[in-house]
Amino acid sequence: MRFLVLIFILLSQTAALANHHIDQMGLMSPKITVFSKTDYQAENQNWDIDQSDQGTVYIANTLGLLQYDGEDWQLYETRNMLRSVHCKADTIYVGGNEMMGYFLEKDLASGFHPLTRISTDIWKIYSLGERVIFQAFNRIYFVDAEGHIGFERIKDGSTTTYSYPIGQEIYYQKNHGELLSSNLDGLQQSLSADGALDNYQVTFIEKLGADKMLLATQDHGLFYFSNGQATPIDNQLNELLKKLRINKVLRIGAQQYAFGTMSGGVIIGDLKGHISQQINTQKGLPNNRVHGLMYRDDLLWICTDNGIALLDLDAPIYFYHDQNHQLGSVYDIAYFEGYYYVGSNQGLFYFKPQQNPINTTIHKVEGSDGQVWNLSLIGEDLLCGHNTGTYTIKNHQMKKISDVAGGYQFLESKAHPGMLYQSTYHSVAVYKKIRQQWVFQKSLEHLSGVTRDLAELPDGRIVVTGFSKKANVITLNETGDAIVKMQDLMHQKALRKAHHLRVFSRGNHVLVSSKDTAISFPADPATDEADASLLSGISYFSPKIDHYRLISKNKNLSLFDEQDNSIIELPYYIQVLGQQFIHNYEQVSVLPNNQFGLSLSEGFAILDLRSLLSYRQKTKRTQITAVTFSDDRSGERLPRENYSAVPYKFNTFEVRFSAFNFSDAATYQYKLVGYHDKWQNNGNANEYKIQNLPVGTYSFKVRNTADGRISKIDFRIRPPFYWSKYAIGIYVILQLMLIFSGMRWYKVKLKKQKMEALKKERSRLNKLRTLNNERMLELEAKQLKVEIDDKTKELSKLLLESEKKKEVIESVKHEISNIREQNRFVQKKDIDRLDRIIDKNFDEKKDWLVFESAFSETHAYFFKKLKTKHPRLTDEDLRLCAYIKVNLTTKELASIFNITHRSMELKRYRLKKKMELPKEVDLKTYIFSI
Structure with missing residues (x-):
């Protein structure tokens, strides 16, 4: 994975690199992309670099x-260390x-091919x-187009x-000796x-x-060489190069050179002595010892x-990188009286652009320690909003x-000249020019x-916001120092559910924006609808240069063209700078020479509008x-590169692609013709894979959204063997045979089906009869159960009636006995006769x-x-069981x-014991089950 080391710069007013609109200072440097060994998965040391015609590095x-x-790294290992590389045609x-040898760009996997030992x-x-030159310490090898090798030894x-x-000559120096030229x-x-x-x-x-x-020497700097003599170049650039020791030199542009040094990184400058840049570890270079340079x-x-x-x-x-954390988080930038002022959470800093960036230094304003919130140029005054107060x-x-x-x-109020308003920790402060x-x-x-945002309307009213769900429109008195009316903006229908409102001046209106909406106030039907779709959710809307503004939306930076009412997409590495803004304190300043100053959570950046509009990604x-065709089940890959007829087995298609956009992340679109009707967005991903492609002819097309040119590959997924013409002919014959056999089979089966149907019908009737019989038996059983229940009830009733008769008779006998004992006036013979009648009619055994x-x-x-179950039971026990049975x-x-109730319980207990029933078994339930 590659990562960006962003180094923050400001712009000087003088010399620039060739064809570049941004002046540069020593404090700042261009965007640096750094690749470490964890990105490319090889060793730290890299000795040489070149780029092929295809664009691969x-x-x-x-x-x-x-x-x-530009997308993927690949290492092709060699048995020994490589120190040099050169691309020519398709040979590396x-x-x-x-x-000493080569790789073939179209077949890198085949490895290193030696030319000679x-x-x-x-x-x-x-x-x-036409020759390729391999230079060693003691000789120079010549390899012609046919691969023939010759060599020349170094003189003496x-x-x-x-x-x-x-x-057509080779120039070289005998170590610490004469300068020589040699022809082919x-x-x-x-x-x-x-x-x-x-x-x-x-x-x-x-x-x-x-x-x-021009001669460059390792320890003594630069020389002009003429008529056999070397004359040292006398300027500040050369003095610096002597200290840092020159290892590599590369011309860039018409006048500029890049000097790779042994201990100071890369110096960019011209022979007149002007130094445009020094790129070293303090500005993000991974190491100050430079082995190889390439400029394309x-x-x-x-x-x-x-x-x-x-x-x-x-x-x-260009970026300023706060390597020593001197600045901290930057909240505002201003240009005043030839100096740049930078306000941060560490105080107020300033520096002056210098023609020679090496001389540029940054200073801290004395007594400015603490939080600087704002820097504003009001007329001829630079005002500073500070945590401790307000300063000029x-x-x-x-x-x-x-x-x-x-x-x-x-x-600064236009409706009330000479009045200045300031949002603060509490309310709005009022200043007057006296x-x-x-x-x-x-x-x-x-x-x-x-209070947070302030914006003035043409009629003098001021829109004021807080940090949460708070926004008001205030009307001031004639002197502009008191509120006479206040309107709550949150009552606006579009803002009722809004939070964290931001307000920005915009001509005769103010733009009111939240996460979900954006409106103009006062309402402007001509722009409201466009704003709601384009500007909803912006967290920042910068001051404008010409008709362009920078906007931050969803933490991504974009350029807004007010003239066309459109959003211009920026290069990816500039877009993501929105993520480095300080949340709720986003700030973009307008600086001289059509430059935007971006305040970031670490340092700041300067964006040149003219260069941005003319910039084209490389x-x-x-x-x-x-391209890979594989069997998704086994993982086996198609071993050849002929894709005119891909076997059906290898119908998993995987492709990788690159726009060779080394300076930024590319975004891609693809279309698999024969499968997709429209272009598909692939974002930053540089690969596409699809499994189980149907049989057919396809054309895979891919393009970079920033470029538009299309690359494609055509291929065909061949039908499997069981879909071939021969297979289809066999299928037809087999089908005819199956039809003929099927007809015969159908007739036999039809006859069997008829027999089966008769059997099924008979079986159905038998089952129906059985079912009816079962139903009749079930009805009879139910009726029998009802009859048993009725008879049981009758038996119970009979027993109870017999018991009642017994009780009556016992009462009569008892009364007769009393009469007899008391000798009352009753004939004894009559009483005896009644007694005989009762005994004769009441026979307990007979009732039983x-x-x-x-x-x-x-x-x-x-x-x-x-x-049978309980042979020990007596007649008395059987009688008790019968009485229990009738409930x-x-x-x-x-x-x-x-007998008494307790004696009856004892009698039941003895019966249960005699029947040898377990304790958990209820006697009544058990008797009912018999």
């Missing part, structure tokens, strides 16, 4: 050849420790005519560090006078004219001892004009709590970099026999089953047996 790494297409020539190191490779058996192609035929010529370069080690040679060259499409690639860096020298934005700034000094804390925003000085008057009454035609007969009729096998209660049983 190749890097000589300690572990082998690195490939990068490489050299290193005892290695060597016992030295190859330090540089370049083309000279000496060595050289680097050689350089100039015209091996003819050598000495160019330097005796001893002229003996004390120097030349690391770069460039011809400036017919009789003049305004992109400067830097290979270091610990990673790779990429600088977009044509980018419209003059000659880098602060003069307090108010103790009112906060100072989020200043508003004798050319701003003087604090008062804080407006009737406004409580923190993209090439999007290319398909890898009657009951037993009726009971046995209802419960035919009860006594038999009971005696007599304990009370009724006690009466029948003429």
Whole structure:
């Protein structure tokens, strides 16, 4: 994964890189993209870099050849360290420790192909005519188009560090010795006078004219070389290069050079001594020791001892990186009297742009410690809203004009000239211009709590917001120092559910925006509908330059064109700067020369509008970099690259692509013709995969949304063998055979079906009869149960009636006995006669026999089953069981047996024990079950 190290810069008023609109200072640098070993998965050290015609970047790494297409890294390992790389046509020539050979760009997976065996190191490779030159310490190898190899030894058996192609010759220096030229035929010529370069080690040679060259030396800086003599260049750039030691030199643009140093990173400057940039570790470079440089499409690639860096020298934005955390979080930027002022949570800082960026330093205004909220240029005064009060700034000094804390925003009134309003921690502060000085008057009454945004309407009313669900329109008196009327904006229908309102001046209206809506106030039907769709949810709406404003929406930065009422999408790395704004304190300043100043949570950035509008991302035609057809079940891949007829087995299609947009994230669209009707958005993803593609012919197309040019690959998914013409013919024959067999089978089956139907019908009738019989038996059983229940009730009733008769007779007998004992006047013979009649008609045994007969009729096998199960039961026990069976209660049983209720319970207990029933079994339930 690649990551951006954003380094924050400001713009000077003077020299710039070629064809660039942004002036640069030492405090700032262009966008730097840094790749570490965790990104490219190889070693820290990278020695050389080149780019192929296709656009892919190749890097000589300690572990082998690195490939990068703007999206994906790939390492092709070699047995020894690589130190040099050179791309020519579709061949990637490489050299290193005892290695001299090449890779094929179309078949990198085939690995390294050696040209010859060597016992030295190859330090540089370049083309000279049709030949490729491999330079080692002690010799130079020539490889022609047919692969024939020749070599030339360094003169006198000496060595050289680097050689350089100039015209049709090779220039090099014998280490700490003479300067030589050699043509392709091996003819050598000495160019330097005796001893002229003996004390120097030349690391770069460039011809400036017919009789003049530029020499760079490792420890002694730059020289002009003419007529065999070296003359040192006398300027500040060269003095700096002497200290940092030159390792690599690369011309960029018409006049500029990039100097890769041994200890100071990269210096960009010209031969007149002007230094445009110093890119080092303080500004995001991964390491100050530079091994390789490459400049293509305004992109400067830097290979270091610990990673790779990429600088977009044509980018419209420069960054200041607070490496030492001196500034902290920046809240506002202003340009005043030739100086840039930066307000942060650490205080107020200033610096002056210098022609030479090395001389630029940043200073802190004395006594400014604390939180700076706002910097506003009001007329000829620079005002500072500080945590401790409000100040004017003059000659880098602060003069307090108010103790009112906060100072989020200043508003100079047009309706009330000479009046200034300021949102603060409490209410709105009012200032008045008296004798050319701003003087604090008062804080407006009737406004409580923190105020945030201020915007004036043409009629003099002021829109004031707080930090939450609070927004008012206030009408001031004639002198502008008191509120006479206040209207709550939250009553507006569109704002009733809004939170965190922001208000921004916009011509004759103010823009009122929240997360879900945006309206103009007063209402403007011509713009409200457009604003609601375009500007809803913005958290910031900047002051404008010409008719352009920067807006922050969903934490992404965009450019809003008020003239066309449209949003212009910015490069991705600029879009995401919205995520570095301080939440609820977003601030963009308008600076000289059509520049926006962006206050960020760490440092700040300067965006040049003119450069932005003319900036074009460095993209090439999007290319398909890898295509795979595979069997999704087994993972097996199609082994060949002929996609005219892909076997059906390999119908999982996967493709990778790249726009070679090294300076920013590309966004892609794709369409699989034959499967999709419309273009599909793929975002930043550079791959597409689809499984189980149906049989058919397809064309995969892909494009970069910023470029539009299309790349495609055509392929066909072949039908499986069982869908071939021969297979279809066999299927037809088999089908006819099946039809014929089927007809015969159908006739046989029809006959069987008829027989089966008859059997089923008979079976159905039999089942119906059985069912009817079962139903009849069930009805009979139900009727029988009813009859049994009725008879049981009758038996119970009979027993009860018999018991009642017994009770009556017993009462009569008892009364007769009393009469007899008392000798009352009754004839004894009459009493005896009554007694005989009662005894004759009441026979307990006879009543039991009657009951037993009726009971046995209802419960035919009860006594038999009971005696079988419990042979120890007596007649008395059987009698009790029968009474229980007819559901007599304990009370009724006690009466029948003429015993107490407790004695009856004891009798039941003894019966249960004699029947040997478990404790948990209820006696009555058990008897009912028999």
